[in-house]
Amino acid sequence: MSESTLCPFCWGNAKSRMVEVYNSVFAIKDKYPVTESHLLILPKRHTRDYFSMTAKERMDADKLIRVLRNRITRDDPTVTGFNIGMNAGVSAGQTIFHAHIHLIPRRDKDTPNPHGGVRGVIPEKMAYTVSTAPEQKP
DSSP states (O other), rough: OOOOOOOOTTTHHHHGEEEEEEEEEEEEEEEEOSTTEEEEEEEOOOOOSSGGGHHHHHHHHHHHHHHHHHHHHHTTTTEEEEEEEEEGGGGGGGOSSSOOEEEEETTTTSSOOTTTGGGGGGGGGGOOOOOOOOOEEE
16 A cells, blocks of 8 residues: 555545645645634645645645635634644654645634744743834834
């Protein structure tokens, strides 16, 4: 059996879960969603992670992310933000080794303190203070 035969994110295995397709990429609902409407954007071609995606796949993924973002915000006015992320490698938390990009809709108060966003992958690094520099006059 080939790697792509066993991969749950490969086109032939995930096609039944597809919600949208754009050229070389497609989107599916996340099986373990962080929030409602959490989607995954994947290349049709089996490839390990974001860094192994072709320029065309990355451009198609970017376009599809924008299409999905517009659809989600149109259909659900409670969505006020998004997290977009990729895990590349075991130490980064990747568990399925087929490139995929998470599109996670966020809503006001869906977590007590969202400050720090994706920095929360290392919880003690999530909270930080922002120093603001005085405005520069032109």
